[in-house]
Amino acid sequence: MREMRRKERAMAEKEARRVLHACEYAVLSMVGPDGKPYAVPISPAGVGNTVYFHCAPAGYKLECMEHEPEVCLVCAEDIVPLPEQFSTTYRSAIAYGRAKAVTDDAEKIRALRLICEKYAPSNMEGFDEAIRKSLAHTGIVKIELREVSGKQKKHPKEK
Template identity: 35%
Template sequence: MEFSNKEVRRQDRLLDEKRAMEIIKEGEYGILSMVSEDADGAYGIPLSYVWDRGNSIYIHCAPVGRKLKCIDANPNVSFCVVGKTQIHPDKFTTGYESVVMKCTAHHSLHEAERMSALSLFISKYCPDHKIMGMEYANKSFHRTEIIRLDIESISGKSKAMF
């Protein structure tokens, strides 16, 4: 995984690596962008996610559906997480922070990795309900697919006006 802002057009709006990692860690949702399964366009969707604090992001979905068809057709995806935003109507602009990751998507993971990812979801989104969350994860395991996004590169951009 490489953090690089060299391809960001506005070099005056670079987000540093430390803040980019904080946004990935703390983000509530991200937007997964893929090539459409019929190669006739693009498909993007907002999703809850967890980061393993290493090189992977995990998302969950049903065992069948459009996301999986897109990934099967082309596993190269983009994942974007937005940090703080603030509209400044009097200046006709918006303050923002965002992180974009180039990733390779994988599914049909081993059961242990899938359960580990579900545990990360429970820790992030339901920290006060871990026991009930793991019971729910076990009960729903057969109808839950986990997708791992292996992060190849990360870039970050901001227009600080907060």
């Protein structure tokens, strides 16, 4: 990973991982089979050194990852405009890793449970029925993280 230019804004890796695992959405960047960049928003859910997201079982994202499994994830939270300074405060994370489609049903179910507990915690009583109906036509990708870093700009009144 490149060295951060604004080192005073760097956050500890543990906090960067927290931002990555907590974010509502992230942008997944990859390289397509034609060598062109491709980026798409995803709804990630992570545990440990792995981030999962769901997708269709076929499509351009999967073609890109098959061509080049090295990917980059970027997310941000706590974004607050500071119009009087023509600036914003924020906390962000960037992660690099290898993406791979999950084919094992047990791992797919674990990943979907993680995703649903994050995005639909009030509806988990319907999880087993939803899995029964949709597992066969739901794609899951896992990203094994290699590097994670974070950056933040605090409000001027914060230390």
